[in-house]
Amino acid sequence: MLLSKEEESMFQIVKKDKRTLARVGTLTVPHGGRLETPAFTMVGTRAKVITLEPEDLIKTKTGIIISNTYHLWRGLGDKLPQFKGLHDVMQYDGIIATDSGGFQVFSLGFGREHEVSKVGFFPESNSTPGFFSDLFLQIRIWLGITNSRNSVRVMPWGAYFKDENYGDKKFVFLDAEKSIRIQEKLGADIILAFDECTSPRHGYWYTKWAMNRTHRWAKLCLELKARPKQLLYGIVQGGAFEDLRRESARIIGSMPFDGFAIGGSLGNSKEDMYKVLEWSMPYLPEDKSRHLLGIGQIRDIFEGVQRGVDTFDCVIPTREARHGGIWTYDGRYDVTKGSNKNIEAPLLEGCVCPACVDGLTRAKLYELFKNKDREGGRLATLHNVYFFNELMGKIRQSIMEDRFPEYKEEMLKRIEKKK
RNA sequence: GCGCAGGUGACAGAGUGGUCAAUUGUAAUAGACUGUAAAUCUAUCGCCUUCGGGCUACGGAGGUUCGAAUCCUCCCCUGCGCA
Numbered sequence: 001m002l003l004s005k006e007e008e009s010m011f012q013i014v015k016k017d018k019r020t021l022a023r024v025g026t027l028t029v030p031h032g033g034r035l036e037t038p039a040f041t042m043v044g045t046r047a048k049v050i051t052l053e054p055e056d057l058i059k060t061k062t063g064i065i066i067s068n069t070y071h072l073w074r075g076l077g078d079k080l081p082q083f084k085g086l087h088d089v090m091q092y093d094g095i096i097a098t099d100s101g102g103f104q105v106f107s108l109g110f111g112r113e114h115e116v117s118k119v120g121f122f123p124e125s126n127s128t129p130g131f132f133s134d135l136f137l138q139i140r141i142w143l144g145i146t147n148s149r150n151s152v153r154v155m156p157w158g159a160y161f162k163d164e165n166y167g168d169k170k171f172v173f174l175d176a177e178k179s180i181r182i183q184e185k186l187g188a189d190i191i192l193a194f195d196e197c198t199s200p201r202h203g204y205w206y207t208k209w210a211m212n213r214t215h216r217w218a219k220l221c222l223e224l225k226a227r228p229k230q231l232l233y234g235i236v237q238g239g240a241f242e243d244l245r246r247e248s249a250r251i252i253g254s255m256p257f258d259g260f261a262i263g264g265s266l267g268n269s270k271e272d273m274y275k276v277l278e279w280s281m282p283y284l285p286e287d288k289s290r291h292l293l294g295i296g297q298i299r300d301i302f303e304g305v306q307r308g309v310d311t312f313d314c315v316i317p318t319r320e321a322r323h324g325g326i327w328t329y330d331g332r333y334d335v336t337k338g339s340n341k342n343i344e345a346p347l348l349e350g351c352v353c354p355a356c357v358d359g360l361t362r363a364k365l366y367e368l369f370k371n372k373d374r375e376g377g378r379l380a381t382l383h384n385v386y387f388f389n390e391l392m393g394k395i396r397q398s399i400m401e402d403r404f405p406e407y408k409e410e411m412l413k414r415i416e417k418k419k
Numbered sequence: 420g421c422g423c424a425g426g427u428g429a430c431a432g433a434g435u436g437g438u439c440a441a442u443u444g445u446a447a448u449a450g451a452c453u454g455u456a457a458a459u460c461u462a463u464c465g466c467c468u469u470c471g472g473g474c475u476a477c478g479g480a481g482g483u484u485c486g487a488a489u490c491c492u493c494c495c496c497u498g499c500g501c502a
Contacts, residue, residue, distance in 0.1 A: 044455095046455090050458075051458075066454070068455080097454095100454090102454080103455095104456095106454095107454085107455080111456095112456080117453065118453075119453060151456090164456085195454095197454075235454090261454080264454090291454085293453095293454035294453055294454035296454095300453070312453095312454095313454060315452080315453070315454090315455050315457085318455085319452065319453095319455065319457065319458085319459080320452065321458090322457085323457085323458075323460090324458095337448085337449090338447075338448080370446095372458085374458065377458045381458095
């Protein structure tokens with residue numbers, strides 16, 4: 001499909017909020033898909049949003065999905081060359097992105113060793129490692145001496161992942177080139193540069209060195225990318241250190257990527273995370289879309305939009321659904337709690353998600369969860385996914401109507417008032 | 420009536436002289452989940468507590484022993500088999 005002149009720019013700003021950096025935009029990808037932003041990306045790591053069927057994606061108004069290079073690559077093994085492409089496999093016409101595998105460098109590596117998520121919360125650890133501690137760590141990694149939980153070894157040229165099927169003996173290797181080649185084969189509309197996501201517990205120096213690797217790899221990804229029909233996004237790193245974040249955003253932001261993602265360790269608190277956004281955003285071209293990787297809680301979505309984020313992705317709506325967490329405009333509740341046993345009401349009053357419209361009640365969903373019926377997880381996922389998509393629509397609408405800050409305040413008050 | 424086999428915390432089911440308030444699983448309750456090692460994980464789960472400990476507990480009643488859920492006696496109950 002040929003793009004008209006006005007569609008040449010892959011991202012178009014439709015409306016800018018006057019009081020914040022929030023904006024409504026349209027993201028167009030080469031295969032023809034279109035997305036109104038701000039939008040939430042559902043996570044379908046292994047080419048499937050867990051529990052959902054193709055028709056469910058349409059029913060939940062899901063406009064964009066992100067799959068994962070590492071998991072698909074490992075999962076497909078030697079069947080990768082025969083892979084028909086994500087749109088085919090998922091039977092999905094919306095926009096599909098693939099993460100590069102850079103997050104697994106962290107999640108399977110120091111995420112496990114440090115037992116943290118990328119937004120860490122450990123107020124007790126007030127001291128960050130110093131230069132020599134970081135140097136020592138860097139040398140240990142290169143020598144392959146890390147905690148046994150850590151199954152990744154990052155080298156200057158790429159990352160080695162322990163192959164769990166072969167004990168500790170065998171490693172598989174992923175680098176910028178391989179990640180790009182796999183992502184081209186997977187055939188998403190948007191692909192991401194291969195990066196190294198660091199841990200919130202890494203010190204300044206290690207974070208800086210990792211950031212420099214990410215920058216080198218970013219340049220490589222740009223040079224190696226062959227397919228014009230895929231958009232390539234660069235990833236800003238730099239942990240929660242202001243000068244690193246600014247440097248990374250400046251360097252990545254000046255490269256000719258089609259869009260930009262903010263990744264990474266986002267610090268030790270929500271405040272850190274919001275600061276990271278504030279430090280990075282000024283260096284990212286305004287006319288390119290900005291994605292906040294792996295972020296997801298309702299408050300974070302509002303704070304992100306306020307600071308200029310266009311797209312988010314997170315497992316929260318889908319994973320929490322499978323665990324019984326039901327999202328509503330009055331916060332989240334756990335449908336597996338006994339208090340739901342006799343509540344003959346929709347999951348959310350007035351909800352028009354496919355599950356609620358079908359007559360699902362809290363009591364019925366409670367029962368499905370108690371019976372360990374997988375249908376429970378599916379129905380809860382339908383609801384949450386619809387809810388998140390609907391919420392993003394309301395956010396877009398509030399920006400269009402110049403009342404985003406008020407809407408944010410009202411929503412956060414409602415959503416966080418509980419308990 | 421005789422012969423076996425049993426009776427353990429909400430349930431299932433370990434334990435057969437001390438380290439047992441009693442393994443484990445389920446249920447229950449609470450919590451967590453942020454580019455999916457996750458349809459998962461954690462905590463609590465007899466009563467009281469100044470968190471040191473105290474008290475009541477393994478069908479019931481006695482007994483042996485320094486010490487019993489564990490051994491003995493009697494009783495009650497359940498299942499299977501034979502009458």
